[in-house]
Amino acid sequence: MDKNFTAVDVIRAKRDGERLSNEQIAWVVDAYTREVVAEEQMAALAMAIFLRGMDAAEIAAWTGAMIDSGSRLSLDVSRPTVDKHSTGGVGDKITLPLAPLVATCGAAVPQLSGRGLGHTGGTLDKLESIPGWRAALSTEEITRQLREVGAVVCAATDGLAPADRKLYALRDVTGTVESVPLIASSIMSKKIAEGSAGLVLDVKTGSGAFMKTPERARELAHTLVRIGAAHGVATTAVLTEMGTPLGRAVGNAVEVAEAVEVLKGGGPADVVELTLVLAREMLTLARLSDVDPAAVLASGAAYETWCRMIAAQGGDPDAPLPKPAWVHVVEAPRDGVLSRLDAYAVGVAAWRLGAGRARKEDAVHPAAGVVLHAKPGDTVSAGAPLLELHTDTPDAIPAALDSLHAAIEIGEPAPDRPLVLDTIRS
Structure with a gap:
């Protein structure tokens, strides 16, 4: 590696x-990886890239x-390999039914996933609500599970990027998370x-x-x-x-339960729709588009693959999932149509109930979360349940309710917005 460069020259x-x-x-x-470039120097370069x-x-x-x-x-592995990544959302448990479904269709799915931070949930946190399931696997265990089951959802090994x-942790505390070049390369x-x-x-x-905007998402x-x-x-x-x-x-546990419903042939229509949209795209890339x-x-075959995938990582797919110590019901204030239920506010509420973490070292509560009894477009009656707040710490309920204060609107039906807005292919 050429030693004629200096960090200051690159920053300038x-x-x-x-x-x-x-x-x-x-x-x-x-x-920077070898700690020759100091944290403050990389922070300055990250801000320069941001601007x-x-x-x-x-x-x-x-x-x-990187x-x-x-x-x-x-x-x-003998199967074609294909992976999926989500940029993060609220109630986004799609990986859970998607990985075993695509594996059942004939591909190998090495889904190395992360944990939640802030209002977005983490796939590993959800799966750890299953008794005995473990996220940390060696490279040999990952390969063996792909050969035997076809799908693995686990933590990234330490040697990857x-x-x-290092840079993500630095960006998180220097106001440079939203940089498209840094997000994309990460x-x-x-x-x-x-x-x-x-x-x-x-x-x-x-x-x-x-x-937040379609223009930024498209970029x-x-x-x-x-x-x-560029990387083949x-x-x-x-x-x-x-x-x-x-x-x-x-x-966490509530999303696992919903994913299992989907794998058994039920579940909410939007979760099923997005699971199938992404599955078809993955199968096309794996040259398995003739499989429906x-x-x-x-x-039900994908549910069988799910059970094998969970068991291969030490989990018991038949074990009861954790239940919350406290459930608080949010009722509809009047008759009408639920016209808005803000995703960010619901995500913050779940986080405050214990489903997420403010810092990477924080623990999450498996039973914490929010269950929706109504979605936008549904007709509701005064006093009927809109949401259930699940938590093991009742002191968290007031803060969760505060985050929901302006999140719910009952009025005229809002125009339907499609779930899938566009598809961009290389």
Whole structure:
């Protein structure tokens, strides 16, 4: 690695709007990973990137440098490999039915997932509400489970993109999380390092998403797809609506229960719809588009794969899920049509009840969450239940109710907004 660069020169170049060379990018990411570049210097560079942006070539080079900071998984399996990533939402339990469904259709799904932070839930937190289930697997265990079951949902191994872990923590405390180049390279460095041949991205927009407007979500989606193409990974991005929570459960154990309903042939229509949309895109990338995921889901075979996937990671798929110590019912204040139920507010309420964490080291409560008795467009009667707040700490209920104060509107029916807004393919 060329030692002629200095952190200050790289910072100044981006501060002044210059394009960083591939060599500068490779050096600064490697030096930061090795702690040669100080935290305050990388913070300054992240802010310069936030303000000045990066072009497509810079973003691809930055992603490649973060991949090269660690190891790559070599997935020695006979099936075509394809993965999915969501940019985060409220009630977004789609990975839970999606991974076993796509595996049942013939692909291998190495779903390396994360934990929740703030108002968005984490897939690993949800699954850890299942007694005995474990998130940490070795590379050998991941490969064996892909061969034997076809799907694995687990934590990323320590060797994957360590530069991203450091940089994400820094961005979180320096006001640079929302930078599209840094978001996109963070997502794609981990996903490309997983070794999947195909990747489908669920890019969300709306109050419950990190990208609040369709324009920003579309910009991120195009950036992600371009990075995938630059690194030889077939990539598709699906833009989806996140102004209202997905499904009727927001939290941990309650979302697992809803995912199991879907795998058994039931569940809310929006969860089923998005599961099938993403499944079809994944199967197309895996060259298995002749398989109908709707028929597979209806057959119950995907539920059998779910049970095998959970058991392979030490969980008991038949064990009762945790129940909350306290349930508080929010009632409809008057007759009418529920015209709005804000996703962000519901996510914050679930977080305050104990379903999420404010800091990475915080524990989550498996039974905490929000259950929706009505969704926008439903007719409600005064005094009828709208929401159930589940918690083990009753002192958290007032704060959760406060977050919901302006989230619920009863009035005229709101115009229908489609769940899937667009699809962007490489």
